[in-house]
Amino acid sequence: xxxxxxxxxxxxxxxxxxxxxxxxxxxxxxxxxxxxEGQRSGYLPREQRMTWRRNxxxxxxxxxxxxxxxxxxxAGDNIKFHFPMAFTTTMLAWSxxxxxxxMSPADLRDxxxxxxxxxxxxxxxxxxxxxxxxxxVR
Numbered sequence: 001x002x003x004x005x006x007x008x009x010x011x012x013x014x015x016x017x018x019x020x021x022x023x024x025x026x027x028x029x030x031x032x033x034x035x036x037e038g039q040r041s042g043y044l045p046r047e048q049r050m051t052w053r054r055n056x057x058x059x060x061x062x063x064x065x066x067x068x069x070x071x072x073x074x075a076g077d078n079i080k081f082h083f084p085m086a087f088t089t090t091m092l093a094w095s096x097x098x099x100x101x102x103m104s105p106a107d108l109r110d111x112x113x114x115x116x117x118x119x120x121x122x123x124x125x126x127x128x129x130x131x132x133x134x135x136x137v138r
Contacts, residue, residue, distance in 0.1 A: 026103075026104065026107070029107055033107065033110045033111055033114055034049060034050065036072065036088075036092075036114040036117075037050045037110075037114070038050045038053060039072040039073045039074075040053065040070075040072060040073075040117060041056055041057045041060070041069070041070060041071050041072060041073050041080060042055065042057060042058065042060075042069040042070035043055050043070075056078075057069065057078065057137075061134070061137070064129070065129075066124075066129055067124060068080075068121075068125065068134060068137050070117070071085060071117075071118065071121035071137075072118060072121075078138070079136065079137070079138050080121075080136065080137040081135075081136055082122065082134065082135045082136060085118060085121070085122065088118065089115060089118035089119055089122060092111060092114055092115040093115055095111060096112060096115065
């Protein structure tokens with residue numbers, strides 16, 4: 001085949017192929033919220049869907065006379081970075097505001113539970129000790 005014919009075939013495939021593959025955005029949303037449940041730290045609720053996870057990091061902040069139990073781990077490790085967690089929590093809130101009407105009732109509920117999990121923890125990081133903000137927990 002001549003290079004121009006090969007280029008034409010590749011171009012046609014690139015134009016046609018994306019329209020023939022359907023995307024299940026609802027399933028992607030459900031799995032992304034499930035990912036957050038897998039990153040939870042602290043005392044896990046009974047309705048935790050990631051059944052392999054257990055309570056973890058139950059003494060966070062104890063050495064500073066603060067309760068820093070909860071929140072989300074960052075990148076699958078055992079560290080909680082609060083600025084990325086704040087960004088993630090903000091994105092969860094905006095997704096509920098902008099796209100909540102497109103979510104199933106169960107997905108919207110799970111999104112709001114994930115949002116509350118993050119905000120409750122972030123409030124702990126600024127409200128326990130005067131003139132102190134916690135920004136990272138190892």
